[in-house]
Amino acid sequence: xxxxxxxxxxxxxxxxxxxxxxxxxxxxxxxxxxxxxxxxxxxxxxxxxxxxxxxxxxxxxxxxxxxxxxxxxxxxxxxxxxxxxxxxxxxxxxxxxxxxxxxxxxxxxxxxxxxxxxxxxxxxxxxxxxxxxxxxxxxxxxxxxxxxxx
Amino acid sequence: xxxxxxxxxxxxxxxxxxxxxxxxxxxxxxxxxxxxxxxxxxxxxxxxxxxxxxxxxxxxxxxxxxxxxxxxxxxxxxxxxxxxxxxxxxxxxxxxxxxxxxxxxxxxxxxxxxxxxxxxxxxxxxxxxxxxxxxxxxxxxxxxxxxxxxxxxxxxxxxxxxxxxxxxxxxxxxxxxxxxxxxxxxxxxxxxxxxxxxxxxxxxxxxxxxxxxxxxxxxxxxxxxxxxxxxxxxxxxxxxxxxxxxxxxxxxxxxxxxxxxxxxxxxxxxxxxxxxxxxxxxxxxxxxxxxxxxxxxxxxxxxxxxxxxxxxxxxxxxxxxxxxxxxxxxxxxxxxxxxxxxxxxxxxxxxxxxxxxxxxxxxxxxxxx
Numbered sequence: 001x002x003x004x005x006x007x008x009x010x011x012x013x014x015x016x017x018x019x020x021x022x023x024x025x026x027x028x029x030x031x032x033x034x035x036x037x038x039x040x041x042x043x044x045x046x047x048x049x050x051x052x053x054x055x056x057x058x059x060x061x062x063x064x065x066x067x068x069x070x071x072x073x074x075x076x077x078x079x080x081x082x083x084x085x086x087x088x089x090x091x092x093x094x095x096x097x098x099x100x101x102x103x104x105x106x107x108x109x110x111x112x113x114x115x116x117x118x119x120x121x122x123x124x125x126x127x128x129x130x131x132x133x134x135x136x137x138x139x140x141x142x143x144x145x146x147x148x149x150x
Numbered sequence: 151x152x153x154x155x156x157x158x159x160x161x162x163x164x165x166x167x168x169x170x171x172x173x174x175x176x177x178x179x180x181x182x183x184x185x186x187x188x189x190x191x192x193x194x195x196x197x198x199x200x201x202x203x204x205x206x207x208x209x210x211x212x213x214x215x216x217x218x219x220x221x222x223x224x225x226x227x228x229x230x231x232x233x234x235x236x237x238x239x240x241x242x243x244x245x246x247x248x249x250x251x252x253x254x255x256x257x258x259x260x261x262x263x264x265x266x267x268x269x270x271x272x273x274x275x276x277x278x279x280x281x282x283x284x285x286x287x288x289x290x291x292x293x294x295x296x297x298x299x300x301x302x303x304x305x306x307x308x309x310x311x312x313x314x315x316x317x318x319x320x321x322x323x324x325x326x327x328x329x330x331x332x333x334x335x336x337x338x339x340x341x342x343x344x345x346x347x348x349x350x351x352x353x354x355x356x357x358x359x360x361x362x363x364x365x366x367x368x369x370x371x372x373x374x375x376x377x378x379x380x381x382x383x384x385x386x387x388x389x390x391x392x393x394x395x396x397x398x399x400x401x402x403x404x405x406x407x408x409x410x411x412x413x414x415x416x417x418x419x420x421x422x423x424x425x426x427x428x429x430x431x432x433x434x435x436x437x438x439x440x441x442x443x444x445x446x447x448x449x450x451x452x453x454x455x456x457x458x459x460x461x462x463x464x465x466x467x468x469x470x471x472x473x474x475x476x477x478x479x480x481x482x483x484x485x486x487x488x489x490x491x492x493x494x495x496x497x498x499x500x501x502x503x504x505x506x507x508x509x510x511x512x513x514x515x516x517x518x519x
Contacts, residue, residue, distance in 0.1 A: 086260045113473060
């Protein structure tokens, strides 16, 4: 980090500007990651809600979206057998309860990761704020010097 | 780092230990043995037992008038007693560890470990534990830990020490960093530069990402912070020319290492991959390092494989490992593409990069003290 802001020259100001841009890019990258994570968490939460609500029903009918805004009414003969992709495109058969448990664990992990990313964003934002404050101080100093004809 | 995998591996280890302990108790208890539908263990010093169930006896001794099943149980039991009393050990059968092996398989898959790596780990665990003997008094958990440790070390390979490479090869060492967009190549180069500087090596960076707007400035900012010279041309310049100049600079100033940045690209973009091939021809790197995010999991493994097939890869650097709770990419990548991991990026500071040491990672995963 750049310290000692007294007698700031143009090159140092330029460097601070670059730091600020870099911090902004970092915040943007983290924010995108956080957004993706949140979307995945919401999707998982929807699956959990669906499985829970189907669990108590006998042969329910659901709407299956097939793309292009089209849906089919689909009869679900067995709500207790779920096909679950656990990674590496390996699909295993699990009970409704086990699947809900698995997905809820995933959500907890995603929440923990989201918290970490949010902390990183906060940290970078703080750094960006410090740099911005230093830049402002430098500009003020430069203006002051100009006003006094130094 | 890799917290989810760590806690789940602990659970699987306990399951292995429990199953083997139960097997041990069945061995010791004759009641349990006779009520068992089929012998669960195999004794090496008992030829009768190694024959498959239902196989007729090759020769019937005159004193053997007992029905074959009863005789078999008697022989098996006496062999086990002899094994327990004389050798003070029990044998571990495949059947007993099949359940925990399946659990291990699921745990690894759930943590984004590639299927072929999962197979390699479970196959080795099976072959290490099956038919092995547990000496009475030895810890089952230690046996399981050792088998798991060996299996993980086997798929992780030997690792790659950049400093050892630098020490044993002619300078300047040229390292070319490749990878997809946004994986953290530029930051990684700055971290590697800071690491090498702290280890006493001189470094110059070639800013070969002339495609992305602001990449030159970003590299310059990083380099200023870590105190390393950057060779750069204007935006849109030929990256091969930039990197050629970086090598010439290194030669003229007796610099130990040239770290070359390149623009991020996806392996399916033919023109960009051709450009990378040209960079390789001109720059003639000693090491091509593929950079990707650990959090990308299995996707990172697939991309690394594609990059390796397209332009070749010597080592892998995984960034954002501190954000990765699963560890799938770290475990699978070396085994899948057959190239070692060189560094793990573990945070935002320049010092947050660690040379990848398989033994240290496995100890961490298995919770060694």
